[in-house]
Every structure is written in structure tokens, then in C-alpha cells.
Amino acid sequence: MTLLNIIYITLAVIFALGFSYFQYYVKSKRNKKERLILFTLRTLSVFTLLFLLINPKIKSVTIQKVKPDLVLALDNSESISYLKQENNLSEIALFFKKDEEINKRFNVHNIGFGSEILAIDSTNFNAKQTDIFKVLDDVKSSFKRKQNASILVTDGNQTLGRDFQYFNASKNQKIFPIIVGDTTKFPDLSISKLNVNRYAFLENKFPVEVFLNYSGSKNIASRFVILNDGETVFSEEVNFSEENRSVRLEANLPASQVGTQTFSAEILPLKNEKNTVNNQNNFAVEVIDERTSVLILSSFPHPDLGTLKKSIETNKQRKATIKYASENIVKLNEYQLVIFYQPNNSFNNWFEAIGKANLNYFVITGTKTDWNVIKKSLPFLSKSGSNTEQDFYAEINPNFNQFQFEDIGFLNLPPLQDKFGDLKIDTDFETLLYQNLEGVTTKQPLLMISRNNAKSSAFLFGENIWRWRTKIFLENKSFEKFDKFIGGLVQNLSSKKKKERLNIEYESFYYSNEIIKFDAQFFDENYQFDPNANLKIKLKNDSINMVSDSRFLLRNNFYQVSFNDLQPGEYEFTVSEENSGIKKTGKFSVISFNGEEQFSSANFSKLKNLADKNESQVYFPDQLENLKSELLNDNRFSIIIKENIKSQAIIEWYILLFILVGLLAGEWFYRKYKGLI
Structure with missing residues (x-):
């Protein structure tokens, strides 16, 4: 409260006393008791009114203690139970939950992690994969504005995600790994990684890449084998030593039968090897006897041609061939789909040949398209207008349902170019993308699909689709979204199957x-x-x-x-x-x-690297008191005292208004009672 307000309040007191004294004591004939009651009521009511008019501000101070956060991240994966560390992990969680000093100093948060992160009260150790980097990164994001200590309770065996030993903590985050599990290294052979394509083609060979690891100090020899239905289809001797701990092998296996083929890869175990689960790895390949071939037909070079070819061939089951309309020798029976790129006079015979071969087709138009040729070859489709070029943005049709696809952000992609004019379509079709002209959605299709029983056709009314693929790469550092969309479109068009409900x-x-x-x-x-x-x-x-x-x-x-x-x-x-x-x-x-059963011990080295990188140290379950002492003595995790000062005007105190009304009403009723009114 300011000095000026104090002066005003003092004057208000003097005025209230003087005003009431003059009214009830100067030349008043009332008895002493009546005068005192009326004087008191009037003095209080006048002062209250003046006090509200002065409206001083009252400051209140509240003290708040802000405790740092302690995040206890518990490994909830199956590898904990496989290494028989459930009790150790549960006892660690109970220690931090029950310790009074820890809870007085920190806000303790328990989370469990496997491939995903959950807030938990207890662990069940049923997660089939472990992503340690993810839990560290999520804690970093969630508590980036608050000081926190992250206690990572794990065996350090990760089966998913980025390598956690290179994780960089934020300036507000301190990581303390607690290692559960035996850190002793026993001699062990393992299949650390096996790479194989999901699909293979009949009567071809498919590659299998295998990485074999050895943990030990002696020179040893073993044999790696791959079995199919109990028969050995690949076998090779392998040698390891303390200097040569890893071996890469590549096997080319025959795809001799259509359907899913299951294989078993195994590195024969050492004598008395403790963990033999990681010596085996089962895998499967689906053998197919078809490959989709797509013919891209144009009369001139254009970047769109190469873009389509690359996107189509992202899927190894598909092959795209670029031909020019001037070529005469093309075996149409080798293709399941033909893409006509900006048809002109040189395409007349091709449309007729495609019709006779009953092939599905995809027409892409642009600024060099001859619409007279399209109208002649495809009477149900025409375009009226001028030769003026027009930019068309793409807007998705949310009701399209012929096949599933992801919205790759069509409305934000660069526009496609075509000739300006109105489309006239005299056939059943479904619009996948609408034309958007300068922010206005039209009912004209930009990309549409027509299906007549077993025959399909599609029409894209615009060129420069290569800009879409480039834009998506710039935003996502990958062509995957665009290629997946084109792949789904090609798959749908190349299919000869009749549409089913x-x-x-x-x-x-x-x-x-x-x-x-x-x-x-x-x-x-x-x-x-x-x-x-x-x-x-x-x-x-x-x-x-x-x-x-x-x-x-x-x-x-x-x-x-x-x-x-x-x-x-x-x-x-x-x-x-x-x-x-x-x-x-x-x-x-x-x-x-089961990737969680591939480990025979805790990964001490990676957890130690994580601690060193973040200027911390690793702890074991029998060192919880040491960790507690470290946490309590670290000044970075001190309780912060916050002083909140709140300023409030007296006029906001509604109770004073009720007091004023009560005083005036009390005086009126008293005077009425005494017959003074």
C-alpha cells in the first residue's frame, strides 16, 4: 500500500468520525446509548464507502516450493524375465517409491517401457521389443523446461530404434543408469542380424545376408546352416578369434515353390554354451510367380517419365519400361499396364492396339496433349477450351474408396499444368483428386479412375508430377510417401480382378x-x-x-x-x-x-558409454544408497522457493459491499425501531 493511500485512509477516518459526531452529538437530544449506536453505525458506513472509493491495492505473498522431477524408467521387456531380474527391478522401484527423503526432495514419476512407453504402478515384463532411445528422448521432450533426474533401470539390451549409447541429454536432464542382470561375458555365438527380402520370384534365387557374432577370447570354429523343411539348403564353416569377432555371410537360396517358405538359420553352438537361443533365427519368404510390367509410352522426353519409372520400380515386384510412340516393335503381351503420356497423333495406332489386347491403361495429359486424338480414340472423354496453360492444384476426395491410400499433403504440393478448359466425361468414374484453382475447389477431376468389370483405366489431367516427388523428398527426406501412392495406384490399375464387395x-x-x-x-x-x-x-x-x-x-x-x-x-x-x-x-x-531372448547378459558397455557421454556413472542394484546420496547432494536438484506476489484492488472485495449495505440497513432499521423515521 502506497503512502498516498495511507494519507487518504487517515483523512477518511477523520471525515467519518467528524461527520458522524456532528450529526449525532452536536445539539442532539437523544440519550447516550442511542447516540453511541447511531454514531458507530454511521462512522463505519461512511468510512467503508470512502475506503471503497479510495480503492487501495492489497498485496499478498504466497510461498511455493517447486521440487525437481525424478523419472524412474523401468524396463518392462521380456528380456528382464528371461535374465531372471524381475525381483531386482521391483525392489528398485519400491525403494524409490517408499524412501521419505527422496519423495520429500523429488516428484517421483514411474514409467515402464518396451517398444512403447506407459505410466505404470507395476511391471509385467511382457513387452516383446525394447526401445531405450525412445524412452530417453520422450523424457527429454516432456521435461525439457524442468530440472529432472532420469533413472534408467534396464539390462541395456535394445531390439528396436536408434542406438541409445549415443543419446545426448538436455541441459536440464541428468541420466543415471542402473544395470540389472549379469554383466559377466560368457563365450557365446549368436546371429546378430539377418536380412532377407519378404518376397522372391519363382525359379529365381534370393539373397540372405547374415551377421554372426562371437563373444570370447579363444580361437574357435563352428558351422552355419540354413534348413528348409529339415533339409540343409546352405552350409558354411566359420572361424572366430578374439580379434575376429564378427563374420558376414551371404547365401543365395532357390525359390522353387510358390507360397510361403519357412527357413531356420543356425550357428552350431559351442560346447557348454550358456545361451543357445540366440544361435537360431527363423525367417520366411513368400515366393510369387508374377511380376507386374508397366509400359510408359511417350512421344518426347520429359522428367515425369523417369519419375514414374523410379516410383514404380521401388517395389521390386514391378518393372517399368519407357518406350516412344514412334517404335513399332513392342510386345504388348509382356505388360499388365500401359501409361500413355501426353498422347498426340503418333498414338492413334497404340490406343487401338491396347483395346485389342484388353490391357488396362493410364492416360496423363499436359500442355502438349492433342485432345482431338483422345476424343477420337476415347469417345467418352473430351475437353473444350483454348490452348492457354493453367495451373491445377490437387485436393483429395475424402469419399474415394476404390483402394486405400494416404493423404500425402496433396493440397500443399506444387500445381500440375494442363490446357485450360472444361472436361466432358461420358462414363462411370470415381474422382480421387479434384482440381483446385487458386484456392477454389472445383468438381472437375484432376485424377480419376474408371472401372468396367475386369478392366480399369485412370486419367491424370496435368503434367510435372516430378515436382510432387521432389517436394515430398524436401519435406520428409524420403520419396517413400510419393512412391507408395504411385505404387498403390499402379497395383490397382494392373489388377485384372473384378471388383468385390x-x-x-x-x-x-x-x-x-x-x-x-x-x-x-x-x-x-x-x-x-x-x-x-x-x-x-x-x-x-x-x-x-x-x-x-x-x-x-x-x-x-x-x-x-x-x-x-x-x-x-x-x-x-x-x-x-x-x-x-x-x-x-x-x-x-x-x-x-523373440528378440528379447537373444541376450545372455546385461549390456554393460553401452550403458557405461551412455553414462560417460552424459557425465554420469552407472549403478548396480546394491548401490541404491550411493545413488540416493548422489541425488540428494547434487545442487542441480535443489528445491526452488518461488515467491508469488498477488496485487488485488479493494473494490474487488465484494464482502465490503455487503458490509456497507448491512451497516446502512442496520442504521435504518434501528432508527425505524426507535421511531426516529
């Missing part, structure tokens, strides 16, 4: 550490996506007498169901739509693989 997408095999997902679409009798379908899936595994029923959930324009706990084996499934009775059946395999 129930479509299911799934893999022919999964690994047991994967989440198994099924995507489905259901269409009504007019082949429009039905968001009210009632889809369910029935899984059956006869070898383990397992039957399971689940329902699909709607996700935008498709249905989805997932499983994450299926045992290895062969499964049959039936997907049915209950309202229509439509069903589809299929089968898939779950291949045994």
Missing part, C-alpha cells in the same frame, strides 16, 4: 514379435463404401485347439483389427459381414522369433 489386406506370414493387422473394406450393392458394415474375423489354429473371434473397427474409409499375442503356427481365418452374409477365407503363418 469385401476386400481384405493382410500378409501371408508374420513374425511373432510383430503386431498382426488386417485391413478390410466393404462395399454396398452399388460398390460404395459402407461405413455401417458389421465385420468380424474368426481365427483358428487346429494344432493348439485355438479359436478366436474379433470385430473390425472403423478407421476412416477402412476397417481394421489387430492381434499382438498369437503363438507361432499356421492360422486359418474367416472374415464375414453379418448383415449380408458375405464371407472370405484365407490363411497365414506366424513365424517364431
Whole structure:
């Protein structure tokens, strides 16, 4: 409160006393008791009124203690139980939960991690993969504005994500690793990594790349073998020493039978080797006998041609060939799809040949397109207008449902160029992308698909699609989104299958550490996506007498169901739509693989590197008191005292208004009671 306010309040007191004294004591004939009561009430009411008019500000001070955060990150993966460290980890969690000094100094947060991060009260050690880098990075992001100590309780065995030993903590974060598990290194052979393509082509050979590791100090020899249905399809002697701890092998295996082929890779164990689980690795390959070939036909060079070829061939099952319309010798029976790029007079015979061969096609127009040729060869499509060039931005049609695709940010992509004019289309089609002119959405298609039973065609009304691929690379450092979109489009167009009301997408095999997902679409009798379908899936595994029923959930324009706990084996499934009775059946395999059982000891070296990089040190379960002392004596984790000063005007104190009304009312009723009014 300022000095001026104090002066005003003093004057208000004097004025209230003087005013009331003059009114009730000067020449007053009332008795002493009445005068005293009326004088008091009037003095208080006048002072209260003046006090509100002066409206001084009252400052209040509150003291707040801000404790630093202590994040206890507990490894919830299966490797903890495999190394028999459940009790150690639980005791560590209980120590920090119950310790009074720790809880008085810190806000303690318990989280569990595997491949994902969860806030937990207890651990169950059922996570099938471990991503240590992710948990450190998430804690860094979540507490970046607050001082925190991160206690990482783990065996250091990571199966997923970036290498955590190179993690850089923020200036507010201090990491203290607690190592659980035996750090003793026993002689051990292991398959550290196995790389193989998911698909192979019939009567071809597919490569398998294997990295073998050795932990030990003696010179040893072993043999690496790959088995298929119990028969050895590859075998090679391998030698290790203290200096030569890693060996890379490459095997080229024959794809001799269509379907899913399961293989077992094994490095024969040492005598008395402690952990032999990591000596084996099962894998599978789906052998297919088809390869999609796409013919890209143009009459002149353009960057779009190379862009289409690269995107199509990102999928190793597809091959794209660029030809010019002037060439006469082209074997059309070798292709499943033909892309006509900006047709002109040289394309007349090609349209006729494609019609006779009953091939699917994709027409891309642009500034050099001769629309007279298109109208002559494809009478259902024409464009009226001028030769003026126009920029067309792309806007997605949210109701498109012929196949599933991701919005790659079409509206933010560079515009495509074509001749200005109105399209006239006299056929059934579905628009995938609309034309957007300077921010205004039109009903004219930019990309549309037409399907007539087993024959499909698509039309893109604009050139310079190469700019889309470049833009996506600049934003994502990868062409993947664009290539995936083009791949889905090509896959849809090259298919000769008649459109069905129930479509299911799934893999022919999964690994047991994967989440198994099924995507489905259901269409009504007019082949429009039905968001009210009632889809369910029935899984059956006869070898383990397992039957399971689940329902699909709607996700935008498709249905989805997932499983994450299926045992290895062969499964049959039936997907049915209950309202229509439509069903589809299929089968898939779950291949045994558990990355969490590949370790025989804790990874001391990586956890030590993490601690050294972040100017800390590693601890063991029997050193919790030492860690506690380190935390309590570190000045960076001191409790911060915050003083909050709040200034509030008296006029905001509504209780004074009620007091004033009460005083005036009290005086009035007293005077009324005494007959003075």
C-alpha cells in the first residue's frame, strides 16, 4: 500500500468520525446509548464507502516450493524375465517409491517401457521389443523446461530404434543408469542380424545376408546352416578369434515353390554354451510367380517419365519400361499396364492396339496433349477450351474408396499444368483428386479412375508430377510417401480382378514379435463404401485347439483389427459381414522369433558409454544408497522457493459491499425501531 493511500485512509477516518459526531452529538437530544449506536453505525458506513472509493491495492505473498522431477524408467521387456531380474527391478522401484527423503526432495514419476512407453504402478515384463532411445528422448521432450533426474533401470539390451549409447541429454536432464542382470561375458555365438527380402520370384534365387557374432577370447570354429523343411539348403564353416569377432555371410537360396517358405538359420553352438537361443533365427519368404510390367509410352522426353519409372520400380515386384510412340516393335503381351503420356497423333495406332489386347491403361495429359486424338480414340472423354496453360492444384476426395491410400499433403504440393478448359466425361468414374484453382475447389477431376468389370483405366489431367516427388523428398527426406501412392495406384490399375464387395489386406506370414493387422473394406450393392458394415474375423489354429473371434473397427474409409499375442503356427481365418452374409477365407503363418531372448547378459558397455557421454556413472542394484546420496547432494536438484506476489484492488472485495449495505440497513432499521423515521 502506497503512502498516498495511507494519507487518504487517515483523512477518511477523520471525515467519518467528524461527520458522524456532528450529526449525532452536536445539539442532539437523544440519550447516550442511542447516540453511541447511531454514531458507530454511521462512522463505519461512511468510512467503508470512502475506503471503497479510495480503492487501495492489497498485496499478498504466497510461498511455493517447486521440487525437481525424478523419472524412474523401468524396463518392462521380456528380456528382464528371461535374465531372471524381475525381483531386482521391483525392489528398485519400491525403494524409490517408499524412501521419505527422496519423495520429500523429488516428484517421483514411474514409467515402464518396451517398444512403447506407459505410466505404470507395476511391471509385467511382457513387452516383446525394447526401445531405450525412445524412452530417453520422450523424457527429454516432456521435461525439457524442468530440472529432472532420469533413472534408467534396464539390462541395456535394445531390439528396436536408434542406438541409445549415443543419446545426448538436455541441459536440464541428468541420466543415471542402473544395470540389472549379469554383466559377466560368457563365450557365446549368436546371429546378430539377418536380412532377407519378404518376397522372391519363382525359379529365381534370393539373397540372405547374415551377421554372426562371437563373444570370447579363444580361437574357435563352428558351422552355419540354413534348413528348409529339415533339409540343409546352405552350409558354411566359420572361424572366430578374439580379434575376429564378427563374420558376414551371404547365401543365395532357390525359390522353387510358390507360397510361403519357412527357413531356420543356425550357428552350431559351442560346447557348454550358456545361451543357445540366440544361435537360431527363423525367417520366411513368400515366393510369387508374377511380376507386374508397366509400359510408359511417350512421344518426347520429359522428367515425369523417369519419375514414374523410379516410383514404380521401388517395389521390386514391378518393372517399368519407357518406350516412344514412334517404335513399332513392342510386345504388348509382356505388360499388365500401359501409361500413355501426353498422347498426340503418333498414338492413334497404340490406343487401338491396347483395346485389342484388353490391357488396362493410364492416360496423363499436359500442355502438349492433342485432345482431338483422345476424343477420337476415347469417345467418352473430351475437353473444350483454348490452348492457354493453367495451373491445377490437387485436393483429395475424402469419399474415394476404390483402394486405400494416404493423404500425402496433396493440397500443399506444387500445381500440375494442363490446357485450360472444361472436361466432358461420358462414363462411370470415381474422382480421387479434384482440381483446385487458386484456392477454389472445383468438381472437375484432376485424377480419376474408371472401372468396367475386369478392366480399369485412370486419367491424370496435368503434367510435372516430378515436382510432387521432389517436394515430398524436401519435406520428409524420403520419396517413400510419393512412391507408395504411385505404387498403390499402379497395383490397382494392373489388377485384372473384378471388383468385390469385401476386400481384405493382410500378409501371408508374420513374425511373432510383430503386431498382426488386417485391413478390410466393404462395399454396398452399388460398390460404395459402407461405413455401417458389421465385420468380424474368426481365427483358428487346429494344432493348439485355438479359436478366436474379433470385430473390425472403423478407421476412416477402412476397417481394421489387430492381434499382438498369437503363438507361432499356421492360422486359418474367416472374415464375414453379418448383415449380408458375405464371407472370405484365407490363411497365414506366424513365424517364431523373440528378440528379447537373444541376450545372455546385461549390456554393460553401452550403458557405461551412455553414462560417460552424459557425465554420469552407472549403478548396480546394491548401490541404491550411493545413488540416493548422489541425488540428494547434487545442487542441480535443489528445491526452488518461488515467491508469488498477488496485487488485488479493494473494490474487488465484494464482502465490503455487503458490509456497507448491512451497516446502512442496520442504521435504518434501528432508527425505524426507535421511531426516529
